[in-house]
Amino acid sequence: MTELLHPYDITQEADIMQPLDFNRRSRLKHVDRTFKSEIINIIRLTEMEKLFQVRILDDTARERFSFRPGQFVMVEVPGYGEIPISISSSPSHKGFIELCIRKAGLVTTILHKARRGAPIGIRGPFGTHFPIEKMRGCNILLIAGGLGLAPLRAPIFHVIENRSNFKDVHILYGTRQPSMLLFNYQYEEWDRIADIDLKVTVEHGDESWTGQVGMITDLLDEVDIAPKETYAIICGPPVMFKFVCNRLTKEGIQMNRMFVSLERRMHCGMGKCCRCNIGSTYTCLSGPVFDYWTVLNLKEAI
Amino acid sequence: MKYLGIEPEVLKIAVFDFTGCEGCELQLANKEETVADFLKVLDVVNFREISSVEGDDYDIALIEGAVTRGDEITRLIQIRKQARLLVALGSCACFGGVNRLKNVLDLNKVNREVYGKDPKETLPARAIKEIVPVDLEIPGCPINKDELERIVQHLIWDIPFQFPVYPVCFECKQRYTTCIFELGQLCLGPITRGGCNAPCPAGGLGCYGCRGPAADPNYSEFFTIARERGYKKKELDEHFNFFGGFEGVG
Amino acid sequence: MLFKTLSKPEFRNLVDLLLGSTEVIAPKQIGVNNDGKPLHHYLPVQEFEEIDLEYEITEYSAKSYFLPFRENLSSCRFEDDDWTQEIHYRLQPRVLMGLHSCDINALLKLDKVLAGDRFPSPYFISRRRNTFIIGIDHYPCEGGFCQSVGADVVTHGFDLYLTDLGDRYFVAINSDHGYNVLMQVDAKDTTGQDNKDYLEARQRIASKFEPLNMHNLPNLMDIEFESEVWKRWGKKCLSCGSCTMVCPTCYCYGVDERVSMDGREGAKVKQLYSCNLLDFAAVAGGHNFRADRETRLKYRYYHQHRGFMETYEEPLCVGCNRCGRVCLAGINPPEIIRDLQTEDQV
Ligand SMILES: Cc1cc2nc3c(=O)[nH]c(=O)nc-3n(C[C@H](O)[C@H](O)[C@H](O)COP(=O)(O)OP(=O)(O)OC[C@H]3O[C@@H](n4cnc5c(N)ncnc54)[C@H](O)[C@@H]3O)c2cc1C
Ligand code: SF4
Numbered sequence: 019m020t021e022l023l024h025p026y027d028i029t030q031e032a033d034i035m036q037p038l039d040f041n042r043r044s045r046l047k048h049v050d051r052t053f054k055s056e057i058i059n060i061i062r063l064t065e066m067e068k069l070f071q072v073r074i075l076d077d078t079a080r081e082r083f084s085f086r087p088g089q090f091v092m093v094e095v096p097g098y099g100e101i102p103i104s105i106s107s108s109p110s111h112k113g114f115i116e117l118c119i120r121k122a123g124l125v126t127t128i129l130h131k132a133r134r135g136a137p138i139g140i141r142g143p144f145g146t147h148f149p150i151e152k153m154r155g156c157n158i159l160l161i162a163g164g165l166g167l168a169p170l171r172a173p174i175f176h177v178i179e180n181r182s183n184f185k186d187v188h189i190l191y192g193t194r195q196p197s198m199l200l201f202n203y204q205y206e207e208w209d210r211i212a213d214i215d216l217k218v219t220v221e222h223g224d225e226s227w228t229g230q231v232g233m234i235t236d237l238l239d240e241v242d243i244a245p246k247e248t249y250a251i252i253c254g255p256p257v258m259f260k261f262v263c264n265r266l267t268k269e270g271i272q273m274n275r276m277f278v279s280l281e282r283r284m285h286c287g288m289g290k291c292c293r294c295n296i297g298s299t300y301t302c303l304s305g306p307v308f309d310y311w312t313v314l315n316l317k318e319a320i
Numbered sequence: 321m322k323y324l325g326i327e328p329e330v331l332k333i334a335v336f337d338f339t340g341c342e343g344c345e346l347q348l349a350n351k352e353e354t355v356a357d358f359l360k361v362l363d364v365v366n367f368r369e370i371s372s373v374e375g376d377d378y379d380i381a382l383i384e385g386a387v388t389r390g391d392e393i394t395r396l397i398q399i400r401k402q403a404r405l406l407v408a409l410g411s412c413a414c415f416g417g418v419n420r421l422k423n424v425l426d427l428n429k430v431n432r433e434v435y436g437k438d439p440k441e442t443l444p445a446r447a448i449k450e451i452v453p454v455d456l457e458i459p460g461c462p463i464n465k466d467e468l469e470r471i472v473q474h475l476i477w478d479i480p481f482q483f484p485v486y487p488v489c490f491e492c493k494q495r496y497t498t499c500i501f502e503l504g505q506l507c508l509g510p511i512t513r514g515g516c517n518a519p520c521p522a523g524g525l526g527c528y529g530c531r532g533p534a535a536d537p538n539y540s541e542f543f544t545i546a547r548e549r550g551y552k553k554k555e556l557d558e559h560f561n562f563f564g565g566f567e568g569v570g
Numbered sequence: 571m572l573f574k575t576l577s578k579p580e581f582r583n584l585v586d587l588l589l590g591s592t593e594v595i596a597p598k599q600i601g602v603n604n605d606g607k608p609l610h611h612y613l614p615v616q617e618f619e620e621i622d623l624e625y626e627i628t629e630y631s632a633k634s635y636f637l638p639f640r641e642n643l644s645s646c647r648f649e650d651d652d653w654t655q656e657i658h659y660r661l662q663p664r665v666l667m668g669l670h671s672c673d674i675n676a677l678l679k680l681d682k683v684l685a686g687d688r689f690p691s692p693y694f695i696s697r698r699r700n701t702f703i704i705g706i707d708h709y710p711c712e713g714g715f716c717q718s719v720g721a722d723v724v725t726h727g728f729d730l731y732l733t734d735l736g737d738r739y740f741v742a743i744n745s746d747h748g749y750n751v752l753m754q755v756d757a758k759d760t761t762g763q764d765n766k767d768y769l770e771a772r773q774r775i776a777s778k779f780e781p782l783n784m785h786n787l788p789n790l791m792d793i794e795f796e797s798e799v800w801k802r803w804g805k806k807c808l809s810c811g812s813c814t815m816v817c818p819t820c821y822c823y824g825v826d827e828r829v830s831m832d833g834r835e836g837a838k839v840k841q842l843y844s845c846n847l848l849d850f851a852a853v854a855g856g857h858n859f860r861a862d863r864e865t866r867l868k869y870r871y872y873h874q875h876r877g878f879m880e881t882y883e884e885p886l887c888v889g890c891n892r893c894g895r896v897c898l899a900g901i902n903p904p905e906i907i908r909d910l911q912t913e914d915q916v
């Protein structure tokens with residue numbers, strides 16, 4: 019048999035052989051390779067949420083891994099599925115990342131069963147980030163509803179670690195019930211050492227709850243906002259950020275100074291599967307972090 | 321097998337057959353490559369197709385076949401009491417299946433035709449869920465073994481299982497099949513739940529809907545399509561009634 | 571681009587050479603439909619006689635040779651509570667023959683998404699570069715509107731491209747691969763007469779198109795976002811995804827993982843999906859961002875004619891109308907586009 023056509027072996031391409039650059043810009047890589055990582059610790063936060071501390075096993079890969087606040091990773095439980103999860107730890111922290119995961123379906127349920135030491139896979143980081151660098155010298159409002167505190171935690175850490183770069187910092191957090199409050203063991207630390215104004219509210223209190231009861235927008239009444247020098251980061255369900263953003267717009271903050279993180283179904287994180295499309299925008303590439311003006315302009319966004 | 325640091329529980333499972341062809345039960349035992357592994361993760365009690373162990377100690381009851389006799393009702397209620405999870409296996413158990421066909425006929429006449437001089441007690445065929453609550457329905461005539469294996473894996477790990485929401489057409493197209501409608505036959509594919517990998521159209525036969533309706537089926541458009549192509553109510557009903565999954569549609 | 575001519579007997583020699591050397595996929599008649607119309611698929615062929623280059627259109631596009639309906643992205647071996655991941659790309663060369671201009675243009679569009687951009691897909695690129703493409707000119711297919719979306723001519727994206735000049739083919743050569751393969755047989759340099767015949771043949775083809783009014787479509791889609799047109803057509807959609815499966819440009823997918831029954835192996839399987847399917851945009855917790863048929867159908871058109879335009883300055887759709895032909899409910903782009911154009915003009 020004559021050989022007219024010669025096989026082209028993509029695995030021999032120089033690009034694909036290089037170690038993965040985690041921001042993978044325009045280079046041919048084993049993009050679907052997942053990095054084996056170990057769950058080094060599991061912290062139970064509430065009935066539904068657990069915090070996983072995850073370390074990439076390969077030393078060089080771990081060294082190279084870096085992310086910006088607001089980015090997400092694709093977490094794979096081989097044999098069961100792969101899901102997008104925001105990184106919930108400090109961007110400056112090397113060694114391991116933290117993922118706060120709510121039990122919601124297939125993959126999250128099996129993750130909730132996993133024990134310490136279990137090997138899982140990580141791809142990423144993917145997506146846009148909160149442009150913290152632009153916020154230097156300004157006031158920051160960090161506003162979260164429910165599970166929204168998970169993606170918000172990365173910018174919170176960043177602000178705490180670089181406190182002198184920012185003026186007044188407020189964290190406003192609301193959930194439905196006291197039992198659903200995430201990371202309550204950290205509130206005191208945030209409130210005290212970092213000179214941060216922390217306000218927490220729940221929609222429905224219980225016997226032991228002594229804090230505020232009400233909607234997250236109520237918390238805004240207690241904050242003096244200087245619209246010209248304030249940025250806001252809002253994470254939570256669409257109804258919640260819509261309310262908050264409209265309110266902040268009334269206070270005079272420009273819409274392109276408010277940032278939200280959108281949630282969509284995702285199967286690749288790389289602008290290929292289309293599942294995350296809003297109109298014609300890929301949430302995984304152009305998002306998940308968008309400024310509010312962009313969100314308003316996205317057809318079918320909210 | 322240990323995974324993620326956990327050793328999953330071996331499930332005690334029992335299979336009961338009611339009125340059906342036992343085809344589904346055979347499916348459990350017939351995939352030779354995997355049947356040994358299948359049995360490793362399950363502790364099968366009460367299952368005559370592959371093991372002769374009989375016992376009354378089980379967590380999961382798989383029910384195959386429809387209910388057509390009085391004694392079956394008593395037995396079913398008994399099983400429901402004992403089982404933590406009751407699974408209806410196959411179209412007969414889920415919808416009454418082909419047995420339902422006789423419901424529209426004169427039962428006594430059927431009885432005489434089938435059993436001759438020695439007629440048996442027979443009630444209209446009913447689905448399991450018409451008698452006792454069912455936790456999980458696995459439709460199909462017969463059931464799809466791959467799907468069943470996946471479901472069992474999910475049961476073992478106690479994680480949710482989702483059936484495909486799309487209709488049969490979707491998988492039919494993924495097989496390069498030429499549409500049965502193009503060839504001048506009726507097919508329930510557009511409104512039937514996928515997941516079977518569309519073997520019937522691939523074999524040149526329209527889908528009879530053994531897996532019941534897809535999620536959010538577009539019946540009105542389906543009827544328009546069938547009407548435009550000249551199908552009469554009788555033909556449609558014949559398809560709809562075949563497995564009983566489309567009760568009340570038509 | 572270089573051009574040559576190839577006599578019909580020499581063309582046959584070329585195909586025989588290819589058949590003897592590698593897998594060849596070509597249009598093949600698989601039967602007739604109820605109205606006696608021939609049905610064609612791109613299928614592997616063994617003999618020259620199986621190939622039917624006179625076909626009007628294939629029912630399915632050739633995309634599944636680049637984006638299989640199901641593909642293993644990776645496999646996993648489990649052992650002692652640990653796993654190792656393996657990834658394989660398809661490396662075997664093959665020939666894909668008889669593609670029409672719309673299908674080649676479709677590949678060029680897929681290239682933009684899957685071979686360019688920030689995350690090029692090695693799965694796709696490997697298949698693409700290992701496929702030797704021979705295209706062929708043809709008269710417009712019934713219902714097609716490729717000319718209206720600028721997909722009736724191709725200038726690259728193939729190795730060889732044939733135009734039938736009766737006793738010979740006019741061959742455009744677009745790669746060194748194509749050149750080397752063509753040199754295996756007796757290809758002639760083109761003469762003035764060849765060029766003249768070729769241009770005339772092209773003119774004959776061009777004159778046969780019926781134009782579809784695509785004017786200002788992207789903006790129109792924004793303006794008609796809430797239009798009744800979508801309600802009317804959306805009501806008919808069966809959410810079956812057939813349109814997407816036969817479409818040469820739809821590329822989206824879902825990923826599912828599974829474990830073998832013995833628990834020793836796992837696979838991460840990509841399955842092409844359709845935005846018309848109910849759970850395309852459904853997320854955990856029960857929310858579905860496109861819960862009704864109308865928004866899903868609209869979204870498919872939106873992606874084809876508006877969204878892709880925004881990113882790449884051209885529509886994704888190549889106007890083959892395969893989706894229109896396959897749809898049992900009769901939902902088809904020419905009629906929808908016409909409706910959109912006329913909706914607000916009395
Ligand atoms: C950018 C981003 C960041 C996120 N961050 C977090 C986080 O920090 N913590 C957290 O608990 N959850 C987060 N989520 C939501 C999380 O991805 C879903 O809860 C998860 O995918 C559900 O998977 P499942 O298999 O358990 O659910 P199932 O309902 O069984 O889902 C099956 C499959 O559908 C897809 N899917 C379903 N829901 C979603 C969804 N909401 N988003 C994306 N894909 C989905 C996945 O591929 C999943 O495997 C985030 C989502 C996005 C898009
Ligand atoms: S043969 Fe049936 S299942 Fe297949 S596409 Fe046609 S209608 Fe759908």
Ligand code: SF4
Binds near residue numbers: 461519527529530531
């Ligand atoms: S094609 Fe229809 S009848 Fe055949 S197995 Fe699938 S659902 Fe059942």
Ligand code: SF4
Binds near residue numbers: 808901
């Ligand atoms: S447009 Fe037609 S082919 Fe596409 S999903 Fe709807 S009914 Fe099916």
Ligand code: SF4
Binds near residue numbers: 821845
């Ligand atoms: S139109 Fe729909 S199915 Fe086609 S590529 Fe776009 S999102 Fe995917």
Ligand code: SF4
Binds near residue numbers: 818889891892893894
């Ligand atoms: S959308 Fe329809 S007409 Fe356009 S390329 Fe796809 S199948 Fe062809």
Ligand code: FES
Binds near residue numbers: 286289294295300301
């Ligand atoms: S997650 Fe696949 S395209 Fe965005």
